[in-house]
Structure formats: structure tokens, C-alpha cells
Amino acid sequence: MVIHSSGSQISKQEVRAYVLQKRGTLLPEEKQRWDEALLERLHPFFPSAGTAVYAYTSVRGEASTEYLIDELLKRGCRVALPRVFGREMRFFYVTDRCQLVTGAYGIPEPADGCQEADAPKALVITPGVGFSKDGTASVMGRGIMTAFLRQNRIIWRWDSAMDSSCFRHLKPKSTIKKWHIL
Numbered sequence: 001m002v003i004h005s006s007g008s009q010i011s012k013q014e015v016r017a018y019v020l021q022k023r024g025t026l027l028p029e030e031k032q033r034w035d036e037a038l039l040e041r042l043h044p045f046f047p048s049a050g051t052a053v054y055a056y057t058s059v060r061g062e063a064s065t066e067y068l069i070d071e072l073l074k075r076g077c078r079v080a081l082p083r084v085f086g087r088e089m090r091f092f093y094v095t096d097r098c099q100l101v102t103g104a105y106g107i108p109e110p111a112d113g114c115q116e117a118d119a120p121k122a123l124v125i126t127p128g129v130g131f132s133k134d135g136t137a138s139v140m141g142r143g144i145m146t147a148f149l150r151q152n153r154i155i156w157r158w159d160s161a162m163d164s165s166c167f168r169h170l171k172p173k174s175t176i177k178k179w180h181i182l
Contacts, residue, residue, distance in 0.1 A: 023061030035064040042068065042125070049076030052119030054091050056126060057081055057100060057108040068125070069097055080117035083109040091117040 026034070047053060053072050058065045072079050073095065080091035084104035092110035094100065103109030 020060070026061070031061070031064075035067070038063045038065075039067050039071065043071075045123075046072070046075060047077055047123055050078065052078045052080060052117060052122040054080045054082075054117065054119075054122050054124040059105075059107050065125070066097065069094075078117075078119070080119070080122070081108075081110050093117055 055065055055069060055072070056062075057069075069079055069081075078093055079095075080093050081100070082089045082091050084107070092114035093116075094110050094114055099111050099114055100108040101111045
């Protein structure tokens with residue numbers, strides 16, 4: 001499905017509103033299928049034990065990362081999850097999801113005492129609200145993750161999305177490279 005605004009471009013606000021509305025209408029069994037598909041699509045690319053993986057904790061209907069985080073930890077990966085400090089995001093290693101507390105914007109984040117992540121290169125799995133069909137444009141949240149990605153080197157970036165999150169008329173930003181959409 002493609003949404004058109006007054007011109008050929010779609011505003012970030014229109015994309016966010018549309019996708020959040022669509023997420024809210026998913027039946028539990030549809031949501032479960034999307035969550036399972038995320039894990040299934042990423043599974044062939046799972047890194048070896050000891051590899052750092054920067055992921056996210058899902059909220060508000062995002063593709064669930066609970067099973068993903070558990071599987072990565074079970075495989076011995078070093079899983080880092082974000083904490084927000086004002087307009088800055090930093091990642092901290094967790095060894096179990098029980099180390100998460102409610103943080104900024106109601107998002108689960110690593111508790112005090114977790115070690116700050118320091119991997120110069122890592123697999124990064126990010127949530128996304130909307131994507132161009134060719135993977136060159138993305139709409140995320142408040143720009144905090146985008147700022148983090150611009151400042152840090154990564155090996156691969158995978159964005160999780162549902163069918164309702166892909167749009168024909170999103171304009172790519174020249175500073176963001178094309179990424180893989182799960």
C-alpha cells in the first residue's frame with residue numbers, strides 16, 4: 001500500500017501515523033507471524049559466539065525482539081541494548097532480559113550497572129517505522145538512533161519492518177546508506 005500526501009513525497013508524520021494505526025489493527029496471530037518471521041529471516045545471519053550485536057527492545061507494536069535477544073544470548077553473543085540520555089543514545093551489554101528496567105519514553109533499557117558497549121564494529125538491528133521499497137530511505141522515531149548510527153561504525157544494519165511499513169515515495173537521505181530490511 002502506498003500513501004500519497006499532497007505531492008509525491010510522504011511526510012514523516014504521515015508515515016508514522018499510518019504505520020502506528022496499521023500496527024494497532026493487527027490480530028494477535030498476525031503479530032505472532034511477523035515476530036516469528038523476523039527471527040526466521042535473521043537466523044541465517046546470526047553471528048558467532050562472542051560477536052557484539054546491538055539490538056533494541058520492542059514497544060508499541062514493533063516487531064518483537066524478545067526471542068531474538070534470548071537466542072543471541074543463548075548462542076553466546078554479546079547483546080547490547082540502548083539507553084537514552086537526553087538526545088543521546090548509548091548501548092550497554094546485557095546477559096539476560098531481566099536486567100531491563102523501564103526507561104525513557106517507557107522503553108525497556110539496561111539497568112544501572114550494565115557495562116557500556118564498546119564494539120567498534122557490530123551487527124546493528126534497529127526498529128523502523130517506514131522504508132522505501134528499495135531500502136534507501138527510512139523513517140524512524142525521534143532521530144536518536146539515526147544520530148547514533150551516523151557516529152558509529154557498523155558491519156551490517158538490519159531494520160525490522162512489516163508490509164505496511166514499505167512505501168514507494170520516501171526520499172532517501174544522502175547521508176544514510178542502503179540497508180537490509182527484514
